[in-house]
Amino acid sequence: MRAxxxxxxxxxxxxxxxxxxxFLHPFPRISVAVSTFACLGSFLGSLGLxxxxxxxxxxxxxxxxxxxxxxxxxxxxxxxxxxxxxxATLVSGxxxxxxxxxxxxxxxxxxxxxxxxxxxxxxxxxxGIVLADNLVSMFIFWELVGLSSYLLIGxxxxxxxxxxxxxxxxxxxxxxxxxxxxxxxxxxxxxGTFHFSEFSARVGEVPVGWGVTAVGLSLFCGCLGxxxxxxxxxxxxxSMEGPTPVSSLLHAATMVVAGVYMLIxxxxxxxxxxxxxxTIAWIGGLMTLLPALIACQQxxxxxxxxxxxxxxxxxxxxxxxxxxxxxxxxxxxxxxxxKCLLFLAAGSxxxxxxxxxxxxKMGGLGKRMPFTALVLLLxxxxxxxxxxxxxxxxxxxxxxxxxxxxxxxxxxxxxxFFTSFFMLRMILVAFGxxxxxxxxRQAHEGGIWMIAPMAILATLSVLSGLFPVExxxxxxxxxxxxxxxxxxxxxxxLAGFVPAYRFYRQAGHEPLNFSILRHKFYVDEFxxxxxxxxxxxxxxxxxxxxxxxxxxxxxxxxxxVARASGQGLRLVQCGQVQVYAGLFILGVFFLxxxxxxxxxxx
Amino acid sequence: MIFGEVTLGHYLALxxxxxLIGLAGVxxxxxxxxxxxxxxxxxxxxxLALVAVGRFQGLPDxxxxxxxxxxxxxxxxxxxxxxxxxxxxxxxxxxxxQLSTLRF
Numbered sequence: 001m002r003a004x005x006x007x008x009x010x011x012x013x014x015x016x017x018x019x020x021x022x023f024l025h026p027f028p029r030i031s032v033a034v035s036t037f038a039c040l041g042s043f044l045g046s047l048g049l050x051x052x053x054x055x056x057x058x059x060x061x062x063x064x065x066x067x068x069x070x071x072x073x074x075x076x077x078x079x080x081x082x083x084x085x086x087x088a089t090l091v092s093g094x095x096x097x098x099x100x101x102x103x104x105x106x107x108x109x110x111x112x113x114x115x116x117x118x119x120x121x122x123x124x125x126x127x128g129i130v131l132a133d134n135l136v137s138m139f140i141f142w143e144l145v146g147l148s149s150y151l152l153i154g155x156x157x158x159x160x161x162x163x164x165x166x167x168x169x170x171x172x173x174x175x176x177x178x179x180x181x182x183x184x185x186x187x188x189x190x191x192g193t194f195h196f197s198e199f200s201a202r203v204g205e206v207p208v209g210w211g212v213t214a215v216g217l218s219l220f221c222g223c224l225g226x227x228x229x230x231x232x233x234x235x236x237x238x239s240m241e242g243p244t245p246v247s248s249l250l251h252a253a254t255m256v257v258a259g260v261y262m263l264i265x266x267x268x269x270x271x272x273x274x275x276x277x278x279t280i281a282w283i284g285g286l287m288t289l290l291p292a293l294i295a296c297q298q299x300x301x302x303x304x305x306x307x308x309x310x311x312x313x314x315x316x317x318x319x320x321x322x323x324x325x326x327x328x329x330x331x332x333x334x335x336x337x338x339k340c341l342l343f344l345a346a347g348s349x350x351x352x353x354x355x356x357x358x359x360x361k362m363g364g365l366g367k368r369m370p371f372t373a374l375v376l377l378l379x380x381x382x383x384x385x386x387x388x389x390x391x392x393x394x395x396x397x398x399x400x401x402x403x404x405x406x407x408x409x410x411x412x413x414x415x416x417f418f419t420s421f422f423m424l425r426m427i428l429v430a431f432g433x434x435x436x437x438x439x440x441r442q443a444h445e446g447g448i449w450m451i452a453p454m455a456i457l458a459t460l461s462v463l464s465g466l467f468p469v470e471x472x473x474x475x476x477x478x479x480x481x482x483x484x485x486x487x488x489x490x491x492x493x494l495a496g497f498v499p500a501y502r503f504y505r506q507a508g509h510e511p512l513n514f515s516i517l518r519h520k521f522y523v524d525e526f527x528x529x530x531x532x533x534x535x536x537x538x539x540x541x542x543x544x545x546x547x548x549x550x551x552x553x554x555x556x557x558x559x560x561v562a563r564a565s566g567q568g569l570r571l572v573q574c575g576q577v578q579v580y581a582g583l584f585i586l587g588v589f590f591l592x593x594x595x596x597x598x599x600x601x602x
Numbered sequence: 603m604i605f606g607e608v609t610l611g612h613y614l615a616l617x618x619x620x621x622l623i624g625l626a627g628v629x630x631x632x633x634x635x636x637x638x639x640x641x642x643x644x645x646x647x648x649x650l651a652l653v654a655v656g657r658f659q660g661l662p663d664x665x666x667x668x669x670x671x672x673x674x675x676x677x678x679x680x681x682x683x684x685x686x687x688x689x690x691x692x693x694x695x696x697x698x699x700q701l702s703t704l705r706f
Contacts, residue, residue, distance in 0.1 A: 582629050
């Protein structure tokens, strides 16, 4: 029975999603309850596995054979190793809190049945990624989270921007997923297995060469899409069009870190190639800095947080690239708590201000929403890595890993500086000063459903740095050895607060103006241009094809053939008896000649 | 000696010659009357071949078949001439190349 617990954990949310979709759709209260309790069930199951499983050793669920061909085998199986158990607990726990928060956040939304069905579908898919024991099953769930992300970003179907953002997220992810598929097939070609548990045993037989690098980079492509790293990062800021609980759960705490989780699963393959590891580390390193810079000039409270998410995920990616999965998972866990908290607080602000998201139109919220201000401040301290809050410990572990690559240390610490800068900017502008408009003046706290999850997450954000991470995640976090990186990174992080305080303490409007940052380094514009020119060129080619081949050759050509053969055959039907007789004779001669050739006479 | 023994080959050669003449008449002459006469020539060429083969091989069957051919030919000629007269009454011509419509 114990062996089937992972299946139970996995299938509860699916059951909820399906039953809501089919039966409970017209009854929002029941749908909400079903979805929330399914998530609670998954959480309790995962927690039970986590607490009991470590005493029992690995708990492997029996796997079902799916595709069996000569030389090719793919199973649908779940695994219960410590990493999967810890991650499943984290995902279902955060998801449960977000469920609670959503009850308050979407209190008056008429289509909240649909929301909760989609949320349950997401929890199912995400737990599938976490528990999958091989790349093929993981890919199936990988696509399912893509689908739920699409559905949830576009939840407010009446907003055109939400639909556009959902499409963008889906399409950009497709690009990454294509690379991921290639990587999966390449993995089979290299190792002859899809199972994570067999990777480390088989990599010894693999010849080192460009093939290994290609496979590693293809797998990394999947991470680029799902975890929104350069150059596929453009979808994440736009995904903020979805409801805030969605941004919190999918686009900050869980789904976007699936890429990092996947990289850790395939780490034995990645480690075969130095080039792959360096590419991952440097893309991660640069992506810590770029979004942090962009966030300094954004005005939408959720987009600011979205850019900080990009930056924080990049820290994890960089850690994986440096070959230290422990700090990456450690930061993944603490980040899940504090970033989820930050988004929920931002949602509380938006809820309180009747949908206003521009920080320059808020102001003075500190007095009207003291609780939200407090948790936002705690989340900010955690995000910026101020001791002794959780983010400090996990970031320190990552910085310690950069001790031997000064370039990466420099960019990631600079990113820490700007992170502190834009977070304090956001808080000062939105919560300090005087209210800028009527909505901000009437701001109020949300109900108990919204406050309770934030309180729990705030506690976790503060304390999770002290968790016994090795037990929780099954990977030693590789403690930082109080090297120079600790003090320097701390110095950078604290220094970031100073200019922010100086510029934004009493600012009524933006005192700084960096157009390139405001336009996000023009990446979107570049894609727009590049896409339009390639699309135009492609359209010209297809138009020429259509004009010459389809219309000219096929359509008109077949007409000409029919008319010409009609003209030719019309001559035969002349009505002259003697012509018919002549043709008849010719036919006879032809037949005779044919028979004669075949030796009829002999 | 070319005019010595008369062999089956001579008969068949004559038969082929008659057949070709008849064929040319059928295909090339304009008057339907001549065309019908050429048709008779075709039949008789075939008759000649049959009789010759029957005689030289000592077989009765081809020689019997010839009687059937002659009978059928007589019937065909009478029918053909009747049609010819009917056509002439309507069209005022028996030229084959002008009779190219199926309905009058």
